[in-house]
Amino acid sequence: MAKVPYRCVECSSNAHELHRDYSNGILKITICDSCQKPVDKYIEYDPAIILIDAILCKTQAFRHIIFNTKINIHWKLCVFCLLCEAYLRWSQLQGSEHSSDPADIIRYTKEWDFYCMFGFAALELAVFLGGVVAFVWMVQSFLQSSVDLPMLVKALLLSSYGKLLLIPAVIWEHDYSPLCFSLIKLFVLTSNSQAVRVILNCRRRLSILAVCVGLLMETCAAVASQRLQWSVLDFLLSQ
Numbered sequence: 433m434a435k436v437p438y439r440c441v442e443c444s445s446n447a448h449e450l451h452r453d454y455s456n457g458i459l460k461i462t463i464c465d466s467c468q469k470p471v472d473k474y475i476e477y478d479p480a481i482i483l484i485d486a487i488l489c490k491t492q493a494f495r496h497i498i499f500n501t502k503i504n505i506h507w508k509l510c511v512f513c514l515l516c517e518a519y520l521r522w523s524q525l526q527g528s529e530h531s532s533d534p535a536d537i538i539r540y541t542k543e544w545d546f547y548c549m550f551g552f553a554a555l556e557l558a559v560f561l562g563g564v565v566a567f568v569w570m571v572q573s574f575l576q577s578s579v580d581l582p583m584l585v586k587a588l589l590l591s592s593y594g595k596l597l598l599i600p601a602v603i604w605e606h607d608y609s610p611l612c613f614s615l616i617k618l619f620v621l622t623s624n625s626q627a628v629r630v631i632l633n634c635r636r637r638l639s640i641l642a643v644c645v646g647l648l649m650e651t652c653a654a655v656a657s658q659r660l661q662w663s664v665l666d667f668l669l670s671q
């Protein structure tokens with residue numbers, strides 16, 4: 433069966449088109465058959481408005497971005513966020529040895545322990561994604577429904593854009609309180625939960641549960657990797 437290309441941002445029903453282009457140059461937004469509202473009102477909106485609605489975690493904005501756009505930057509975004517996270521972890525390790533010279537960022541990338549931090553951050557992200565996907569897979573098996581798992585991973589990566597808030601910490605060093613990092617984490621998890629909710633088209637509680645399962649597994653992986661991390665760093669420092 434051919435895949436329906438679009439979704440209604442209001443009710444998540446399938447749609448074959450977002451607008452109709454009449455021969456005299458007039459465009460008309462398609463009305464959803466199910467809810468009788470425009471299939472995707474955001475095609476007329478400025479990207480800044482869409483971004484604000486996404487920051488406010490509106491499901492309509494999430495549906496527009498995930499289902500009705502060809503946005504394909506999730507892996508680049510993921511690598512960029514991991515680099516920021518790795519740098520923060522690495523700089524926390526360096527402590528008082530850290531220099532304020534921005535040129536040092538280039539030098540830091542030659543450090544093996546920086547790559548180790550990148551590896552551990554990537555591992556924890558993979559465990560988080562694996563936890564959420566496994567939970568969703570079990571739920572869909574139980575409910576005899578079908579979920580596009582690659583689309584779920586893409587939605588989770590895109591909804592982690594809040595990690596870009598780490599960039600100020602990279603640029604202006606890491607003079608941030610743990611509370612600030614906790615708020616960034618909470619925002620990212622809220623967005624992740626909303627992305628799961630949009631993909632599954634389910635109730636809020638189920639999506640929060642899915643993210644909590646992923647977070648629990650990520651925390652376990654972080655604790656386990658913490659010991660490995662110190663062992664690896666001790667080995668590298670002894671070389």
Ligand SMILES: [Zn+2]
Nearest residue numbers: 440443464467
């Ligand atoms: Zn609709």
